[in-house]
Amino acid sequence: MSFASVVDVLSGEIAVGSEITVRGWVRTRRDSKAGISFINIHDGSCFDAVQAVVPSEVDNYQSEVVKLTTGCSVAVTGTVAESAGQGQAFELQATKVHVYGWVEDPDTYPMSPKRHSMEYLREHAHLRTRTNVTGAVMRVRNCLSQALHRFFHEQGYLWVSTPIITASDAEGAGEMFRVSTLDMMNIPKKDNGQIDYAQDFFGKEAFLTVSGQLNVESYACSLSKVYTFGPTFRAENSNTSRHLSEFWMVEPEVAFADLNDIAGLAESMLKYAFKAVLTERADDMAFFQQRIDSGVIDRLQQVIEQDFVHMDYTDAVEILQNCGKKFEYPVAWGTDLQSEHERYLAEVHVGAPIILKNYPKDIKAFYMRQNDDGKTVAAMDVLAPGIGEIIGGSAREERLDVLDARLDEMQLPKEQYSWYRDLRRYGTVPHAGFGLGFERLVTYVTGMQNIRDVIPFPRAPKSADF
């Protein structure tokens, strides 16, 4: 007798006739008049539960089996058999049922087998993975993360963990959280009345990182091909379905690469990840297609099959201005595109993912490489049908004189960037990279509407439970 996962049974990996024990949680129980109970057991190893057919001859049939409710934990021993019923190919003919744990009061069990709202599930984030939808999300999330690590590893990229706590607001990508151990009831002050951060844990003011990019550039400028995969933070009061205060980012950075190189990298990375999900998580994807978003599989399939269309920002503005469609926000060269514009371009105008390139320098960060026209920088956004921007990246300014002029122009203090400037003083190389918001990717792949439902324990303004 050996233990088996539900997926091993349902996939046919275990020979019919084998005696095994499956351990998991009861999804449903149904009793026939003939004195047989059908118990569906899930263990998280795949979308479906396995059916155990429990005859009344089992020792504890009356005392326990017929009292099992959703959420009870059990070990069921029995023989793998071909299933006579519809749906699944295999089932378990039970000879023994062991109950590990009961549900305290089935009537008040928070994960009772009725339909719950996503808000309700969020309030029970410690139990929601017991539901079909959150279980499926988390398996797809895992599949994507594994695929991304594998993609980069196979191509010779090194994973680099950039720091979470940082003493510089160097990228200026957003509002930051302060990290401190100062006694809040007794903040030390300097003679001039300012806070004496020299007495704080790190000897200076410290924050949570908004991006690992500047740090990982130093790794690209020696190890050539690197990527981060780690948490980043925004202390912005954005209570929307697309924002999290804490989210995971994937940031590849590539020495000797230009904008087109990383546009190609972004395209092949997304295709690789989507193929992995469709292959490895077909069961969960079928569920999302059926219950969450009927277009979700087609959309992924199209991204896999289509060539991404490259387009200049300047051309995109012209297209949007002349398309005859009335947008909520007007379009003008020099302003950032809104989600409605991005989606029009990807969904209506082209009908495929777009890589939009060469944005006006005034709406982009200081580190982006200036183009020869003096007006634009070598930045790109990847716009996907159905969601809009999913990746943002750029070539980095590797010319010290140009970088310095830009820092001056933007009134950024050079001292603060001294180590970053060192990378340009000593054997500088052209390099480029991009950032992918991992939870945005998971919403795109699953069709889930709210980003808080694709991360285990979401953090948002006024919300840091569990």
Added chain:
Amino acid sequence: MSFASVVDVLSGEIAVGSEITVRGWVRTRRDSKAGISFINIHDGSCFDAVQAVVPSEVDNYQSEVVKLTTGCSVAVTGTVAESAGQGQAFELQATKVHVYGWVEDPDTYPMSPKRHSMEYLREHAHLRTRTNVTGAVMRVRNCLSQALHRFFHEQGYLWVSTPIITASDAEGAGEMFRVSTLDMMNIPKKDNGQIDYAQDFFGKEAFLTVSGQLNVESYACSLSKVYTFGPTFRAENSNTSRHLSEFWMVEPEVAFADLNDIAGLAESMLKYAFKAVLTERADDMAFFQQRIDSGVIDRLQQVIEQDFVHMDYTDAVEILQNCGKKFEYPVAWGTDLQSEHERYLAEVHVGAPIILKNYPKDIKAFYMRQNDDGKTVAAMDVLAPGIGEIIGGSAREERLDVLDARLDEMQLPKEQYSWYRDLRRYGTVPHAGFGLGFERLVTYVTGMQNIRDVIPFPRAPKSADF
């Protein structure tokens, strides 16, 4: 003509006679009297640099090639040839040298080709990956992280990202950093004079996590086999070579597992990771063996080959008391073992990794499963020769009544653990897990003495540079 990595050339993957371009940084340049320059170029793809043989016929030979110094960035085009010299099998017969970037002032270049102290390299964390030692560490670090993800993925584990920001000090594993957006010059107070954290970003006091364990238990109690791999934090004023304020942890958590199951998991995980390093990073490991720690490869090989020895804490105490060796710290049942004791057991008494089990409950956390003797808990530490404790884990108390009694005994407020208690109220299952400090693992594998040298940008008291 195509681009190639240094590793592709040196491994013989590219046919002799092929014309390629290698891009990287100059490690050394040597000029022969015959008017030929030998330039060693590294690009991070492997330990060794490739030698480019540059004849004086190259266009910019006098104007640029003979001026190249350590750290300059170049693209060298040429033909792959078998190397006549010692050492490497292949070299590049250059026909063209393009210089991307010079070193501003070679005399003051911080990574000049002399020997630097580890402290010095730490002060130049943005440049130190250009050195042999840090490059090797970071490749091994990447190899270990990829191997760990692969190990768990192959066995059906799901990666779970537990929250970084947390509002509960539930585990009590150590001092915590506060995360806040309150205006430090103007802290809001309540009528009773206390700080009004309701006005803070998350509406309550928030911290950086010390462990994802409690959170990930909720995932094990539905998805069965899960693991975390993410950053954790300790605000402890420990300025030692073994402590970091920010470090990465790997925490598998397994439903239906007992202490012996996760002891077995820890053993197979370490063996898998060490095999991966010895196979995939033989070049870097040869360097560590030669320059950092002459026993390092043997030690890994032994861990791979030996069965881990299981031993009870109680037996270990008796062995230590009767071994005749004089320890700095006395040994008595009921006290925690010190590093000297752990190393004696693993290195002298057994000569193999030890899994020490069943510690006194009073020196362990509230969540560890109580044994029937009423005195010990089902906890384990993995002690490795040469380093001592490398993994700590336990079975978790899954019985609500026992858990509650322990919370009372330790005067921990039940309300704070209500969601954790829910896991025991609804279909509780035996489960167990452990934590591996990822940087401890990297120091063990590389033989590096200071943990700050195995993480890209170390954070420690008074130190959060870059």
